[in-house]
Amino acid sequence: MEDFSNLALNGMIQPRRLLSSSTLIVPVGSPPTSPAWPTVGDVHRALRPLQAEADRVGKQVEQFAETLDRLTNNTRVKPQNDCTHTLKLVDGYRKIARSTVEYLQEIHAPEKQKRSSVRMENKSRNSYRESAHSTTTDDLERWQQEEQTWHLLGLMLRTQYPSTDSQQASSTGYLVRPSKEIEINKYSPESDVWSRFLADDDQAWERHSVVEWLKICANESGQSIEEVIQELETDADRGSGLWAHSWLYTKEAIKGQKRLRSWPQALAPDSPGIDTSLRNADRSESLVTQLDPDAVTRQARGLEHQDENFERATWLACWEMVRRGEDWNFIRAWYQERVENWRAVAVRGDPRLHLSHDGKALGPGATTGWQSRALWRKVCALAAQSDGTDKYEAAVYGAISGYLPSMKKVCSSWNDYLFAHYNCYLLRAFDEYIVRSFPSRLPAGLYDKAGSFSFSMIGGGRVKSGNHLISSMRDVNTWREEGKTPFKLLQGSLIGRTFDGFVRNNGSMLSQAMNLMGRSRDYSKFLRTLEKAQSEGKLTTLIKPDNYQIIRIVTHIALIYQGLDTYRSKDGYDAGTENFLDAYISFLSRAGKQQLLPLYASFLSPERATSCMAREIRLVVEHGERQTMMRLMKQYGIDLPRVLNLQLQTSMKKSEDNEEKDPGYPTLSILDSKKQGEMRTIKDGFMGVTITDNQHDLINGFEWYLLLDGYEEPTLATGGLLYRYFFKLAGSKGLAAAKEMSKRVTFSNLCHRRRGSRSMKDGQAEIEQHLSKRSDSFLNLEQLVHALSALEAWQAEVNKKPRELDMSSPVGKKWRDSLRKASESVEAHVQPLLHGWLQYSHDDSEAVEFEQIREACLPEVLLAYTAILNYSAQYLSRSYLLKSMELGASIAAPDSDLAGCFMSSKRMPEMVDALAVTSMNMLVAEEYGIGNKKTSAKMGLWSSNGS
16 A cells, blocks of 8 residues: 555645644643643553554554545535445445455454354353464454444445435445335235335335344354354254254154054054153153144144254254345255255245345246235244244244244344344334235235234334334343443444434543543553553443544544534534544554544644644654654644644643742752862762653654744744743753753754745844844753753763873873863853843843843852863963953953842852952962973963963
């Protein structure tokens, strides 16, 4: 499959809508309820358990996205009450599921058959080992259910939005509704009457569609009819294929009695002594005396146990064929092969058995003539009530006649139970249709209330609507657990037309679960927490956040209904749909499918799209991926500046909640309490190396601003806010993050981008001057970070000093050169802080904040700088002492902006002491003279020319 990103970039993806562009960094309203935002670290911890799922569904999620994008971009005006365009989307999803099923069947079909056989025998399914492949039989079953769900959705949409394109429906494997142009009269074949009935009655057509879908689902169970009846066939003790012997063991018993009695004619049930002599092998029951099919019910006698199993296997096969929707020709051929033709005749009363998939008769002789089979169906219903009838035989009669109680006895699944009811309702409605339309076709008195056929076909109940029936099935103990499975909940909502409620309720609970997931940093721990919350009743969602397949399916179905304007709120967006979309986007992000996020986010409301993309965009860290993501977001009309603004605000708030922060700006702690001589030393690694996940998120999010053309000034303003946030963290816990940010996003880089977006007549210097005037805080705080980094690097060089220092040795000279470079770097980076640093603010509140930063940072930095100058003078040049004294003069100058910082922070005495030490060192240098290398080496002082 062509890479999805290439499709997007080549213009195959068109924007769904355009959101209003935000050109200023302004506060955005709090996002709606959505999953809590994980950090990059959270995602890395969650990656392993998601990787297998991502590998399994990687191709499919891309196919789903491609299909969604390709087909929803068609802006052709659709006729009212038509969903042909949407059905193409459903068919596309079904084909994806079908191809996946076919692929998995090649791998797991034998294993699935084994598991199905075990299930039929009520044994543990764990008795078989799973396949060595990355997929399992559970995956196959889930994809089969998904394919069935898409098929069901297509059927339900075709009943709700009738399409005139019958050829297209037939080619895609859907039922074709008969035309109302079919003319019928009292002499028309019943197959034609059935077709006209489906054409006239919308509810009947919907029930018929569901019944046929249930038949297809049963036919795809994975077991052939022979495999289903294998156990009973084994108990019949006659081997495979010996069906022509019929009631073999009972026949032998009857023959034995006739030989003993020398009886030339058939035995009669009232023959003398027959009750005691003709009994089954364990002498527990009298056997029939004749072999005609109704002998058991007519004589109220039994069969040998082997023949009972044979009889049950035969009727079980018949029930399976009827349940799977096999047509009359198939059933007749199956029984003809086994010399049991009369059983096929028994099911001929069902009008559906004589129609092909497109509703046409199955050739000559397939129709049942003009006579109605209503009487036959009533007789079958009466036979289904007989006490001596096997339950599967009764179920067959029930399926033919629509007698519900007999079918319910053999139901083994949620699908069977639904089939029994809908089949009953459908045939009941058909008989009522015949009574209304052609009463002369029916025998007199067939529907008399006091007649022999006056019993209820529903078993005393009443016909239920689809929604009522699905709801009542939740109260049946047998199907309660199966009905709670996600696929059955979803299929039930489609059949009952309650999908909007399903999405709303489960979407709300899913949002709660996603919030719970967001608060947990360990994915496996989250799953345990989720299970505990469910067991305690705190969370009742039946769709877990880790069930990515069902979330994907529900999301796409919700988008289909949203496109049809079926379930929408007043503002055009459904909250439940958005919750599922949000969860699916979260999964795609964690599965490494970031390029698909803008497509799905474009279906969210503008506010929710902003919130969702802001949560996930920080997890994209590669430059190329960011550029691709930015182009896709622009393609789909998602406002990137607004997204970046929100993600940064929310990340900062989350970081504030998780990290201790001073009310003001904490004083930098650069100098150690211990002294070397008269001067305090600098702490090793005072900036730290620890950067929290939240801080990484802030930096990653800010890097996105580099991709925005024309947003340099808002970017600088935002960067200034971020620097201030890092400096405000208690205990200097943000210095490492500030240092990292200064490496990844620099003022010069932003100016370079500005130069690329402006006229080439503007030079780099002019651009930097222009931007620096508009965003002093970012540049000034970046200068402070660079100065701190230089101080830290200088101390690292000092720590490398050899224990036995010999300035004339190569090691000594190398270290001296390194120290000189480090000292020069400190001097160069401190200079910008000495004149007008952080002096220009936009308002009074910012001026107060800037003054707090100056008081917290400048005194400590300059005291450390003084210590460095004094130390460097020992090993490099006396000129460093002069620079230290010049610093003191600058602080004391009348126009200085530095003295106020020392005074307000009450650190002027420390600076005075430091300058006094400098003065003393200068006097010592003068006392020992200049140029006396021997004495200078002893004292550690060098002349001003560095000699």
